[in-house]
Amino acid sequence: MQVELVVAAGSIQDLPPFGAGTFWSQWGLEPLPLVVTVWATGLYLVGVASLRRRGDAWPVGRTIAWLIGMLAFYVATSSGLAAYDTVLVSVHMVQHMVLSMVVPLSLALGAPVTLALRTLPRTPRGWLLAVLHSRVAKVLGFPPLAFALYVLSPWALYFSGWYDASLRSTYVHEMMHVHLVLVGALFFWPIVGVDPLPGRVAHPFRVLLTVLTLPFHAFLGVTIMGQSTLLGGDWYPSLHDGPLGAWLPDPAADQRLAGGILWGAGDLVGLVFFVVLFAQWVRSSVKEAQREDRRLDRLERREQLEHQRLAATEGAPPERPPSE
Structure with missing residues (x-):
């Protein structure tokens, strides 16, 4: 294990001190994030263009939300955040919050499933509908299960051997990124309620689930800030023995910063999401009131x-009997 640590650390030994400049100068062309970003963005824009060619409207806000989500995904996995996410746990925590909250929330607001159902040919649309109505989709979309996965996964990540393994294995590291996005999507997608997915619930319950996530992020952040055991074991202290030691901060201090980032960013994004849900709730209530007004008008x-x-029937003259 020590040999593997030295080899992995050797791949990052020439990094300069982290800062705003290195965020832009340390970009890399990672194949998987680049391919995912290009294809997901391209297919979405092709679908929007297809709708407009046939005269159908598609909200600009949804397109902007999707583009923001894909941009956030690419930045988190290819910019300086990705270059330093195994060097500074605080940088990793920023990446964690972007992948688990900003990306899933933005992509969910883009409503890609609705776009696909409106633009795909009949056969692929049938496949998509079969997936949406499958038992697996219903189980994964069950709100309490999605909530449990979302709030418990970070605890499993940081208080088991999983995080340590992600530092020493490129494969585990990439799978951790995938896991953060997928679990975030399972939680946010049904709650946002734009796409016709299993697990959608009433707006009050959506707001309740969002509020319940806030103390979990805060408690996890405070726990990481206060514990004396370092995340990743001897990984971060060992980096001080190489060239990075000239500028690396104290691992314990960096871990306290990471816990604060988790606490503050989790609450901030949670509150933003709360505002989004509240706005959706108000808009839905207004539309429901308008539908009810139209129904009452029709009845009237x-x-x-x-x-x-x-x-007219009561005021009409009596009919004459037929003449004989």
Whole structure:
């Protein structure tokens, strides 16, 4: 294990001190994030263009939300955040929050499933509908299960051997990124409620689930800040023995900063999401009120027509019997 640590640390030995400049100068062309970003963005824009060619409208806000989500994903996995996420646990925590909250929330607001259902040919649309109505989708979309996965996964990540393994294995590291996005999507997608997915619940319950996530992030952040055991074991202290030791901060101090980032960023994004849900709730209530007004108007017009018909029938002269 020590040999593997030295080899992995050797790949990052020439990094300069982390800062705003290195965030831009340490970009890398990682194949998987680049391919995912290009294809996901391209297919989405092709779908939007297809709708517009046939005269159908698609909200600009949804397109912007999707582009923001894909940009956040690419930045988190290819910028200086990715270059330093195994050097500074505080940088990793920023990446964690972007992948688990900003990316899933933005992509969910983009409503890609709705776009796909409106633009795909009949056969692929049937496949997508079969997946959406499958038992697996219903189980994964069950709100309490998605909530449990979302709030418990970070505890499993940082208080088991998983995080230590992600530092020493490129494969585990990439799978951790995938896991953060997928678990975030399972939680945010049904709650946002834009796409026709299993697990959608009423707006009050969506707000409740969002509020319940806030203390979990805060408690985890405070726990990381206060514990004396370092995340990743001897990984971060060992980096001080190489060239990075000239500028690396104390691992314990960096870990306290990471816990504060988790606490503060989790609450901030949670509050933003709360505002989004509240706005959706108000908009839904307004639309429901408008539908109810239209229904009452139709009933009133029907009653008026019925009243006029009865009045006309009662005021009509009696019919003459047929002549013999």
